Amino acid sequence: MPPIKPRHAMPSQDPEQRRRNFEEVATGYLEPLALGESSRCLTCPKPGCYTGCPVNVNIKDFVALVKEGKYLDAYKKIKETNSLPAVCGRVCPQEEQCEKFCLIGKRNEPVAVGRLERFVADWAMEHGVEPEKPAPNGHKVAVVGSGPAGLTCAGDLAMKGYKVTVFEALHKAGGVLIYGIPEFRLPKRIVAAEVKNLEKLGVEIITNVVVGKSVTLDDLFADGYEAIFVGTGAGLPKFMGVPGETLNGVFSANEYLTRTNLMKAYLFPEYDTPIKHGKKVAVVGAGNVAMDCVRSALRHGADDAFVVYRRTEHEMTARKEEFEHAIEEGVVFHWLTNPVRVIGDENGWVKGLECVKMELGEPDESGRRRPVEVKGSNFVMDCDMVVVALGTSPNPLLSQTTPGLKTEKWGGLIVEEETNATTREGVYAGGDAVTGSATVILAMGAGKKAAKAIDEYIQKKSK
Amino acid sequence: MYKILSKRDLTDITKLFVVDAPFVARKAEPGQFVIVRVREEGERVPLTIADFDRGKGTVTVVIQEVGLTSKLINQLKPGDSFQDFVGPLGKPCPIEESGTVVLAGGGFGVAPVYPIAKKMKAEGKVHIVSIIGARTKDLLILEPEMRSVSDELIIITDDGSYGRKAFPTDIIKEMREKGTKIDRVIAIGPMVMMRAVANLTKTLGLPTYVSADPIMVDGTGMCGACRLTVGGKVKFACVDGPILDGHQVDFEEAIRRGKMYATEQKTALDHHHECQCGGGH
Ligand SMILES: Cc1cc2nc3c(=O)[nH]c(=O)nc-3n(C[C@H](O)[C@H](O)[C@H](O)COP(=O)(O)OP(=O)(O)OC[C@H]3O[C@@H](n4cnc5c(N)ncnc54)[C@H](O)[C@@H]3O)c2cc1C
Ligand SMILES: Cc1cc2nc3c(=O)[nH]c(=O)nc-3n(C[C@H](O)[C@H](O)[C@H](O)COP(=O)(O)OP(=O)(O)OC[C@H]3O[C@@H](n4cnc5c(N)ncnc54)[C@H](O)[C@@H]3O)c2cc1C
Ligand code: SF4
Ligand code: SF4
Ligand code: FES
Numbered sequence: 038m039p040p041i042k043p044r045h046a047m048p049s050q051d052p053e054q055r056r057r058n059f060e061e062v063a064t065g066y067l068e069p070l071a072l073g074e075s076s077r078c079l080t081c082p083k084p085g086c087y088t089g090c091p092v093n094v095n096i097k098d099f100v101a102l103v104k105e106g107k108y109l110d111a112y113k114k115i116k117e118t119n120s121l122p123a124v125c126g127r128v129c130p131q132e133e134q135c136e137k138f139c140l141i142g143k144r145n146e147p148v149a150v151g152r153l154e155r156f157v158a159d160w161a162m163e164h165g166v167e168p169e170k171p172a173p174n175g176h177k178v179a180v181v182g183s184g185p186a187g188l189t190c191a192g193d194l195a196m197k198g199y200k201v202t203v204f205e206a207l208h209k210a211g212g213v214l215i216y217g218i219p220e221f222r223l224p225k226r227i228v229a230a231e232v233k234n235l236e237k238l239g240v241e242i243i244t245n246v247v248v249g250k251s252v253t254l255d256d257l258f259a260d261g262y263e264a265i266f267v268g269t270g271a272g273l274p275k276f277m278g279v280p281g282e283t284l285n286g287v288f289s290a291n292e293y294l295t296r297t298n299l300m301k302a303y304l305f306p307e308y309d310t311p312i313k314h315g316k317k318v319a320v321v322g323a324g325n326v327a328m329d330c331v332r333s334a335l336r337h338g339a340d341d342a343f344v345v346y347r348r349t350e351h352e353m354t355a356r357k358e359e360f361e362h363a364i365e366e367g368v369v370f371h372w373l374t375n376p377v378r379v380i381g382d383e384n385g386w387v388k389g390l391e392c393v394k395m396e397l398g399e400p401d402e403s404g405r406r407r408p409v410e411v412k413g414s415n416f417v418m419d420c421d422m423v424v425v426a427l428g429t430s431p432n433p434l435l436s437q438t439t440p441g442l443k444t445e446k447w448g449g450l451i452v453e454e455e456t457n458a459t460t461r462e463g464v465y466a467g468g469d470a471v472t473g474s475a476t477v478i479l480a481m482g483a484g485k486k487a488a489k490a491i492d493e494y495i496q497k498k499s500k
Numbered sequence: 501m502y503k504i505l506s507k508r509d510l511t512d513i514t515k516l517f518v519v520d521a522p523f524v525a526r527k528a529e530p531g532q533f534v535i536v537r538v539r540e541e542g543e544r545v546p547l548t549i550a551d552f553d554r555g556k557g558t559v560t561v562v563i564q565e566v567g568l569t570s571k572l573i574n575q576l577k578p579g580d581s582f583q584d585f586v587g588p589l590g591k592p593c594p595i596e597e598s599g600t601v602v603l604a605g606g607g608f609g610v611a612p613v614y615p616i617a618k619k620m621k622a623e624g625k626v627h628i629v630s631i632i633g634a635r636t637k638d639l640l641i642l643e644p645e646m647r648s649v650s651d652e653l654i655i656i657t658d659d660g661s662y663g664r665k666a667f668p669t670d671i672i673k674e675m676r677e678k679g680t681k682i683d684r685v686i687a688i689g690p691m692v693m694m695r696a697v698a699n700l701t702k703t704l705g706l707p708t709y710v711s712a713d714p715i716m717v718d719g720t721g722m723c724g725a726c727r728l729t730v731g732g733k734v735k736f737a738c739v740d741g742p743i744l745d746g747h748q749v750d751f752e753e754a755i756r757r758g759k760m761y762a763t764e765q766k767t768a769l770d771h772h773h774e775c776q777c778g779g780g781h
Contacts, residue, residue: 208537208544252523274722276734282734285756295722307541307771311768
């Protein structure tokens with residue numbers, strides 16, 4: 038076997054430059070790099086890669102098509118199982134999924150599956166590849182929420198000929214892809230193009246409808262929808278529960294990112310929504326959300342932007358690439374540090390964050406070593422803004438207003454494992470609304486599973 | 501798009517719009533609000549539902565000009581549309597079953613009071629005493645509408661240019677001194693007015709609702725921008741309110757948080773003026 042060439046690096050904007058702009062950090066493979074990288078794949082008879090992909094993209098075949106320069110066919114191959122490849126290629130935690138199981142990854146670096154997937158999807162977008170609209174089958178389904186779960190479910194059903202209407206509370210479709218994940222990681226034109234593709238399939242998207250408030254699930258059934266998919270995500274922000282959290286200058290990650298992304302506050306005053314420009318910004322937490330906040334703070338002009346996390350680098354949940362990018366951009370990480378109080382000045386604005394040092398104790402239920410406080414180690418970090426990125430839980434708005442829709446204590450909707458059916462007949466659910474904050478591709482997987490079950494349910498009923 | 505069917509000038513700076521929004525009208529209740537955007541670059545701003553007609557699918561809002569977005573809204577004309585108009589959001593105002601209710605509306609706060617009074621009047625179970633006021637005569641709104649849904653209507657102005665020269669607190673005190681039994685006070689208006697009423701009624705032991713108007717973004721419980729301390733607990737006004745127990749709200753904090761974007765709000769207006777005069781003026 039010839040020696041395996043090194044993996045092809047992702048072309049990116051220079052860290053010094055990009056830390057001050059909102060343009061995409063990773064600029065993407067051009068054709069020679071894509072050909073080079075695809076040639077590293079061994080087209081294994083028994084590949085590992087696809088087993089690591091939650092929607093089982095046929096990686097071996099699509100990469101082989103890339104090798105031959107058959108990009109349109111490669112795109113069609115990916116689309117057989119993944120409706121949002123331009124998104125997944127950018128934001129999947131590949132090192133935990135497909136690439137983790139790539140066979141050459143055992144001794145060498147794995148094939149850059151995500152980068153190739155992105156290349157193919159971007160190629161298709163540039164070349165205006167259009168979906169074919171299937172013949173209608175006469176049935177109507179409603180989808181609540183337009184995040185990756187809802188969009189995938191809508192797309193799969195539309196492909197089978199269903200007339201699908203998506204109801205979205207916000208004024209733009211895309212869920213976290215549009216309001217949470219920043220432009221520099223996932224350009225909004227990509228999300229908009231994916232949404233457009235769905236509309237071309239015949240999916241109708243109605244924004245500005247809060248289901249549970251503007252309409253109830255019962256209203257939707259009464260309006261002739263035969264089944265409903267609930268993909269309302271996990272949008273309810275957690276706060277720290279420490280004193281000083283309502284001071285001016287303390288934000289939830291959701292507010293900070295929604296202002297920045299959905300409302301385009303980085304273009305203020307061309308856009309009307311303002312955002313605070315902290316000079317010394319503390320971000321609490323160390324997942325993808327925290328990385329997005331701290332890197333946004335730099336782009337909003339912070340001199341210092343730092344992460345405060347009660348565990349260590351080994352326990353943090355952010356995608357590896359985002360963590361590396363953050364370091365390159367000058368983000369400082371304070372591990373084993375836990376906030377206990379936000380300190381305000383005489384006008385009620387943040388001027389510091391009091392923290393304690395932590396040390397790792399015995400493993401907890403999640404298997405991660407539990408951080409315990411080092412008594413008397415309190416100290417104050419100077420800052421003029423605090424962004425709390427401690428995760429989110431499912432928003433109770435819909436479950437509270439819908440009789441018969443049962444949830445776990447922590448808010449997650451209860452569904453049947455096989456079908457994603459909820460405790461109400463004809464109502465299915467998936468994505469973060471069921472699992473709590475997870476990943477784009479898992480949400481999509483759930484949307485797919487539910488689409489299949491909804492199809493079976495309606496076909497059975499109409500016999 | 502959400503078409504403006506008619507517009508009425510209530511004062512120089514306060515306009516009433518009737519908007520085609522069947523999804524909102526279908527479920528609207530007094531006390532709830534909508535979030536609107538006026539254009540693609542626009543901010544999401546909350547406005548209380550000032551009236552609705554389920555049959556016609558219309559919702560009425562009243563907006564007073566304070567900064568850029570309210571100015572842009574007030575420039576809209578019949579036939580124009582709101583870019584976005586979502587709701588109804590928040591919890592409806594509980595409607596009393598018996599007794600005497602005092603409804604105090606200050607400034608554009610009379611607009612949110614109106615549908616509450618209207619519903620109480622329609623149910624006919626309570627005696628409605630409305631106190632509507634403004635800084636000065638020219639700023640008083642909805643007097644005829646309020647008269648039609650109140651059992652007693654008291655008009656006050658800060659400067660005495662119309663009705664009595666008094667604050668709502670003065671009227672409530674007087675009513676009590678005259679021995680009127682009050683079962684519930686609902687006060688909606690500027691934060692300082694609501695704070696004054698709540699402080700008074702707390703000492704008098706009169707249950708009081710206020711309608712909080714913190715800065716909001718999504719209005720569905722997703723961002724936490726609207727958080728307030730109510731009875732020592734953090735609440736989100738958009739889902740737990742906006743109607744809240746006036747005796748429990750930390751007004752100092754709410755007023756402070758309301759000023760969070762003061763400098764940016766000025767920048768937005770200045771930028772708008774520059775653009776409109778072709779820059780450099
Ligand atoms: C900042 C951030 C960064 C992330 N980074 C990554 C990453 O790099 N990689 C990755 O794989 N995952 C990442 N995630 C996680 C991922 O985005 C989510 O797991 C995924 O979006 C969940 O999809 P969903 O469809 O279940 O819900 P969401 O994307 O949350 O969409 C739910 C939609 O439903 C709407 N909705 C809610 N309630 C109602 C209602 N009552 N009526 C109508 N509409 C309603 C919401 O407005 C929203 O648009 C990130 C998350 C965040 C917040
Ligand atoms: C539940 C609720 C109901 C409301 N009902 C009405 C109403 O019926 N009629 C009316 O005229 N006004 C109402 N308001 C207030 C209205 O939303 C603000 O006046 C408006 O957002 C001001 O925007 P601006 O750009 O014109 O002014 P700005 O210059 O941006 O701000 C002026 C003032 O408005 C407040 N404000 C700014 N942005 C927001 C925001 N996104 N959300 C809330 N407050 C903000 C600021 O604290 C400031 O005090 C309501 C607010 C809330 C929360
Ligand atoms: S969808 Fe995600 S996990 Fe699956 S192959 Fe693509 S990048 Fe890998
Ligand atoms: S396991 Fe790796 S080398 Fe083998 S087919 Fe999959 S991507 Fe290619
Ligand atoms: S406005 Fe965002 S949570 Fe209330």
